[in-house]
Amino acid sequence: MTSGPVPTYDDVLAAERRIRPYVHRTPVLTSEYFDTLSGARLFFKCENLQKTGAFKARGAVNAVFSLPEAQAAKGVATHSSGNHGQALCYAARRRGIPATVVMPHTAPAAKKAAVRAYGGTIVECAPSMDAREETLNRELARTGADLVHPYADARVIAGQGTCAKELIEDCGPLDALIAPIGGGGLISGTCLTIAAIAPGVSVYGAEPARADDALRSLKAGHIITENAPETIADGLKASLKDLTWHFISRHVTDIFTATEEEIVEAMLLVWERMKLVIEPSSAVTVAAVLKNRAAFSGVRVGVILSGGNVDLDRLPWQ
């Protein structure tokens, strides 16, 4: 049972054509240092260098540019004030349509500024999940805007699936691929693509130990939701939905977790040695690879660095 139509690989191919003018084909980098440290051969897909600083641009652009003209004119809306919210505003501005982001009035000024900088309209609400959903529903009813969910949306998942396609094309055959899991949009798109073009590749997930709902779900055989987890990897707090569980339950080989300390340490190492600004949510995959040498030794592994949006005035190692 899913919460919407299940996207197919044809949807990924259509997404790729649709989003090409609006997103970067991000580079794949290698690092002798991390190869030595991990014992693996790592291929880092740099979605931190993506438009809006995160892979989210892929899914958001695909959703916005697949809207029929009449619907598009009414705009799009979401309740994500993080990377998806910014990506949606970016996509909407590129199409020349309005984007509304519902966020608590307590949200950090930096997040509000980022949404506005991408041309989005903020509608504030009380700082609770109920208030957020209620306010969003009211906005949707009032404007007729299209809801673009951050991950439980076939268009978004198909867009995220373009990332693994580029990675495979650019680095050749892989044995494994690892991506972070929050709500599961990125790894769902990854599973979709890998199952279609490289079914022998094992897909692994990575989660903060403090928000390990996907791992617990995989063990239990059904979705276990998270209740307001606290982790520095703030992009990975969301819980799975039916549509992402559909992919994760079928295609993910295993899920590894990392502690807060391991996440910060891996993040610092990537900044120092690879000269890449990555956010904590991206460092979770790196930490997972480094601490599971047995699983990855001698293996060609694609590592998706999902984003690079951090507050440079408040770095976690300071």
Place this chain on the structure above:
Amino acid sequence: MTSGPVPTYDDVLAAERRIRPYVHRTPVLTSEYFDTLSGARLFFKCENLQKTGAFKARGAVNAVFSLPEAQAAKGVATHSSGNHGQALCYAARRRGIPATVVMPHTAPAAKKAAVRAYGGTIVECAPSMDAREETLNRELARTGADLVHPYADARVIAGQGTCAKELIEDCGPLDALIAPIGGGGLISGTCLTIAAIAPGVSVYGAEPARADDALRSLKAGHIITENAPETIADGLKASLKDLTWHFISRHVTDIFTATEEEIVEAMLLVWERMKLVIEPSSAVTVAAVLKNRAAFSGVRVGVILSGGNVDLDRLPWQ
């Protein structure tokens, strides 16, 4: 008059073949944000993502791997404790020969650790230029090691020239190209390549206003040396030598300067918007482009981001 043989474009081509197994072909990135801010179309050549975190790996590897076997066995030496010193140790280790770096005993522990991490041997001396040269000469006499100067060396300049070649190949026709100037090795190699394969491209230099010896030299028509300048762009403190002046005086269209504040601001913007860790010396070119809109408006400009070696515990905006 030069301080050694003047390298030719054939030397760049030979360097390219020689260094290929040991250096990255670094990506060329674009940024809508910086295009809008500058009015230009910018192509960033990311040498911060190069082996050892700086373009210096190109020249050092070329020098080390062009040594005849008997000479190579005696090792290499330098008195640069910065990016060149690390790059030379990296190159020597890849060839399996010893590398000696002469540095003052007052040098920061981090720099000593970096040299050791790349397998180099440190010979300490008193903290003066005279002591450094004297100690280096004694080491050269004692070991028979080959001196690899950070920039007044034909092999080093030919190696640095491979950077502009890749840039032109990857981003297509350019109108202009800008690189930082310290001792002038990078821009000399750039001039060499551009004169050979794209003579219509204007080559610009960028310097800290506090270490503007190349600009003053260009105006005076002869080398003016710097006397221990103080700037945050610590890779750009060296003075020109005859061999680099040879290229700069013939091929550089103009040199732009940036204040300390402009350098820090440009550096922060690149971290924030491009998610790249660059060092202050790299930010000088970005600052120069941003403050000289008139020169670059509507123009396709290659911008060499020369390196990314910074102390992440001491960032200049904090």
